[in-house]
Amino acid sequence: MPSKQAHIRKQLVAYSFIAPNFIGFAVFTLVPIVFAIALAFLHWDGSNPIEWAGLANFRNLLDDDQFKAALKNTIVYTAGTVPLTLISSLLLAVLLNQGIKGRNFFRTVSFFPYVASLVAVAAVWNMIFNPSKGPVNMLLYTLGFENVPGWAADKDWAMITIILFSVWKYMGYYMIIYLAGLQGINPELYEAANLDGTNVWQRFRYVTVPQLSATTFFVMVMLTIQCFKVYDIVYMVTQGGPGTATLVLVYDIYNKAFISWNLGSASAVAMVLFALVLIVTLIQFRGNRKLQ
Amino acid sequence: MQVQSIQTKTITTILYALLILCALAMLLPFVWMVSASLKLDKDVFTFPIEWIPSNPRWENYLEIWTTIPLGTFIKNTAKLTVIVTILQLLTSSFAAYAFAKLEFKGRDLLFLGYVATIAMPWQVYMVPQFIMMRSFGLNNTHLAIIFLQAFSAFGVFLMKQFYMSIPDELCEAARIDGMSEYRIWAQIMLPLSKPALSTLTIFTFVNTWNDFLGPLLYLTRMELKTVQIGLRMFISQYSSEYGLIMAASVVALIPVVIVFLSLQKFFVQGVATAGLKG
Numbered sequence: 001m002p003s004k005q006a007h008i009r010k011q012l013v014a015y016s017f018i019a020p021n022f023i024g025f026a027v028f029t030l031v032p033i034v035f036a037i038a039l040a041f042l043h044w045d046g047s048n049p050i051e052w053a054g055l056a057n058f059r060n061l062l063d064d065d066q067f068k069a070a071l072k073n074t075i076v077y078t079a080g081t082v083p084l085t086l087i088s089s090l091l092l093a094v095l096l097n098q099g100i101k102g103r104n105f106f107r108t109v110s111f112f113p114y115v116a117s118l119v120a121v122a123a124v125w126n127m128i129f130n131p132s133k134g135p136v137n138m139l140l141y142t143l144g145f146e147n148v149p150g151w152a153a154d155k156d157w158a159m160i161t162i163i164l165f166s167v168w169k170y171m172g173y174y175m176i177i178y179l180a181g182l183q184g185i186n187p188e189l190y191e192a193a194n195l196d197g198t199n200v201w202q203r204f205r206y207v208t209v210p211q212l213s214a215t216t217f218f219v220m221v222m223l224t225i226q227c228f229k230v231y232d233i234v235y236m237v238t239q240g241g242p243g244t245a246t247l248v249l250v251y252d253i254y255n256k257a258f259i260s261w262n263l264g265s266a267s268a269v270a271m272v273l274f275a276l277v278l279i280v281t282l283i284q285f286r287g288n289r290k291l292q
Numbered sequence: 293m294q295v296q297s298i299q300t301k302t303i304t305t306i307l308y309a310l311l312i313l314c315a316l317a318m319l320l321p322f323v324w325m326v327s328a329s330l331k332l333d334k335d336v337f338t339f340p341i342e343w344i345p346s347n348p349r350w351e352n353y354l355e356i357w358t359t360i361p362l363g364t365f366i367k368n369t370a371k372l373t374v375i376v377t378i379l380q381l382l383t384s385s386f387a388a389y390a391f392a393k394l395e396f397k398g399r400d401l402l403f404l405g406y407v408a409t410i411a412m413p414w415q416v417y418m419v420p421q422f423i424m425m426r427s428f429g430l431n432n433t434h435l436a437i438i439f440l441q442a443f444s445a446f447g448v449f450l451m452k453q454f455y456m457s458i459p460d461e462l463c464e465a466a467r468i469d470g471m472s473e474y475r476i477w478a479q480i481m482l483p484l485s486k487p488a489l490s491t492l493t494i495f496t497f498v499n500t501w502n503d504f505l506g507p508l509l510y511l512t513r514m515e516l517k518t519v520q521i522g523l524r525m526f527i528s529q530y531s532s533e534y535g536l537i538m539a540a541s542v543v544a545l546i547p548v549v550i551v552f553l554s555l556q557k558f559f560v561q562g563v564a565t566a567g568l569k570g
Binding site for chain 2: 010011013014015017018020021022024025027028029030031032033035036039046092095096098100105106107108109110111112113115116117118119120121123124125127128130133134135138139142168172173176177179180200225228229231232235236250253257258263266267270271273274277278281
């Protein structure tokens, strides 16, 4: 029978393990989160006295063109990036999973854009897609196209440019997740399908895709959340422009907070972002329970 | 049978063709980058592309060190990355040990708190966090970036998942031998958790090295800047010095490339397990 003192000692030892991480986590993550929620209901410019705002910050968003553009663009960006990344990473994973030679090489290569620093790859991307002299448009001219896209400089193409760049940068990451999923499929299923005389497409459609539904669900959730949070890609490729063509939610938070020092509005937008992420997370919880 | 093998051959050919196409799409921008980094600004955009410059301008790689304080940027980033990674590994594995192997009041609730914040994007609370750091006088200090990055909930979660897979009997036996919990952590758990520690190392390293928005908010003084924001500043100031921009970009990529190629196995494992656990 352990004495009470020994019990207390054990508890203290346990807390001493948690403490270094928890203190940092509480001060620099938990406190700001609570502060962020409170700020959404306050007026504050960071230096003058704080005033109660109630729901005013949220009401103002309804007439805020910047915010409305940012919300729309974030949704368009997500709607474009998620399916494209999902399909290309799935196809790439299936290709790599065919027992081919040089598999590791191809895997490393496709993972490379993901680890490479964004600033550097965005710089190359901007040059390659330079509307007047970049190699992509030069190639299009040579192939006989006359109306070549203006890419990041054209308001109709800017979002497409960002979506293409995101797919290129992130598909390698999700491909790895798909590869792991593919390895979990029972090979007997393919053997049975082979005996039934199915072709490549049928095996993909009726064995691979359904067997991967849990992985696809996970990838979709991760990708969606990642897209809602997009900022740095936009900053480096289009700076939110032309006009408001690629202004996204985090860009709007940044502008409201650190350019106009309207911290209440910035936090209200942050809460909208949080609500979007929360909805997706809740869907994930429900979906996971169903899949299990 | 003959038909079968011809069909297989065609499929294999198409397969490789597709893969090579994908690999080219992934790699060509990097090749173009290296090639452009060795050219004069006026030759960067010549078309058809001259992949191997006839007159490689190696001076670009010397000039960038004097045009911008690239050395300072790299030193700052390396310092931040090493400190953050060490702190992250130590505090996460330490806390994860308690969550996985010790009994204490409030354990599950506390862990739930950690997991819940993984879903909370940093961008949601970056503004109040900045205001708070500023009031602590941490604006324009490297300490701000360290505090920002070093105590992630993700690290604790990852390490805890790994420790759960180590049998409890191992700890029990050590306790009976009279080992303290701290020694069990240091002498039994840490050596066993090398794969998880490697995964966490590479994730933290790449994240900290490549972080952009954090340093952009906190570090405005030139001598404090990291490679990413320094490079970005250079690009916007000297937007037409194409050769130099590309040379600086190549330099900024090298450390991550080295870490990635040497720890690749753990990275792939880490991504894959994160995916499977959901």
